[in-house]
Amino acid sequence: MKKTYLMTLLALFIGLNSFAQGYGSLLKETPGVVSYTYRTQLAKDMPGTLDEIKSHGITNMEFSNLFKQTSQYIREQLDMRGMRCTSYGTGYKNLEEDIETVIKDAKTLGAKFVRIAWVPHTGPMTIELAEQTVKDFNTFGKKLKENGLTFCYHNHGYEFAPYKNGTYFDYIVQNTNPKYVSFEMDILWVFHPGQDPAALLLKYPKRFKLMHVKDLKKGVEGDLSGSTPITNDVALGTGQLDLPAILKAAKKTKIENFYIEDENPKSHEQVPQSLAYLKSL
Template identity: 65%
Template sequence: MKTSVLIFAFLLSLGSVQAQKKVFPQTPGMVSYTYRNSFSKNVPATLDTIKALGITDMEFSNLFGKTAADLRKYLDERGMKCSSFGVGYPDLQNKLAEVGQNAKTLGAEYVRVAWVPHKGPFTLELAKQTVADFNTFGKQLKDQFGLTFCYHNHGYEFEKYDDGTLMDYIIQNTDPRYVSFEMDILWTFFPGADPAALLAKYPDRFKLMHLKDLRKGVVGNLSGGTPVENDVALGTGQIDLATILKAARKSGIKHFYIEDESPSVATQVPQSIAYLKNLK
């Protein structure tokens, strides 16, 4: 009887430990855009600021007037790395070799684009051209440089199509050998989609994630835009981060980056890091 009681107590305590398991045990990375104003003035000092927060994994979407070799030197000196390199759509269309070489110099594994040029609503015709372009970009980057191409959604792709959206169309029609995705959770939630459900639907297609939160009370749409002040510290907005991060742990996501577009990064970023660290 005493043994049974002890076993029951052990199982109960084990359950309690499991209940307290951290949802996000790793350290997040950082998107350079978060500190764009600071980077534009002093790149080394900004990297020092980020490193002081305990963050060493960067996604650069701008060279900030430096060469890729300059940035790599600054990163190496601080024991930091660049895992993803973001560029514009015209860069991939017109100077893909330069993009690939810069990404390799930075030490990145991924090349990411975050906007498909368009005017007005995103259409099926645009989605078809996007698929063709992505397959081309991705194959060239993989074959020539060994890089993985990722598309970062921005909200407008969630126009309804058939029994899903044009985002579904893009995911389903791009070649998974050459095209992967970076989920921006704000720009998935904002147009009305469920980030956790999308990860569960395509568990192997998303490799990167932008961690953001949307101010409470803000109503989304398909525009792909909202005032930067609507970016708030993680855990203070309306996005269910715990559920999304649980789904992300079951998916193919390799890198998580904090992105805060607001003018309040000095206070919000430390708050976001603390939230992730303590999320159970």
């Protein structure tokens, strides 16, 4: 009887502990945040801004800018607060022209992933551009993998122009080497050009490793431009995206890190609202 009682208590403790480690029912832990969300504040006062971010319970960050600091300085500031950088965002040209510096900075930050969010272009996506993109991505990814890093491409809307029986995004996914190229889904930039983020996650469940969690203001119509006013970013759960469906689909993928990204100038007010919404799911 005593043994049964103790086993019951142990099971209850494990269950409560597991629940405490989760974040609502759809996330395993508190989501991270993209540095761009706090770009103005980080540029002015990085230590104070990291303190603010940590006060929300956020310890995981994706840095897409070094804010005129060194990667070593940022790493020290994160370490002091028990925070971490899991992904480092850089530019296409940086990978073309100085990939060694990107590798050095990513490793110094402690990041596992290196991602880019834009393919240079001057007009609508074309097959010629898509073919060159595939070639470059495979080259970037191979070099990064040789250095213990994983390359990710963050979609930005324009890749969803139709091509044959799918889109140029389909072409890029299907023609890049999965050993070298993974993807970060920005759910707003899947929805804005008219696609279904949940369906796309389930179409390529092994290719997505990261996610930007965002919401789009109600009433905003999308297009293939890859651009929308930053004030169209709204607190999670107040916009157009079906976040429960997207996050349920994400549980069936290989996504390792979820980051809130909010480009709105009021992001510092909206992030706490977004966190509360995610926890309520």
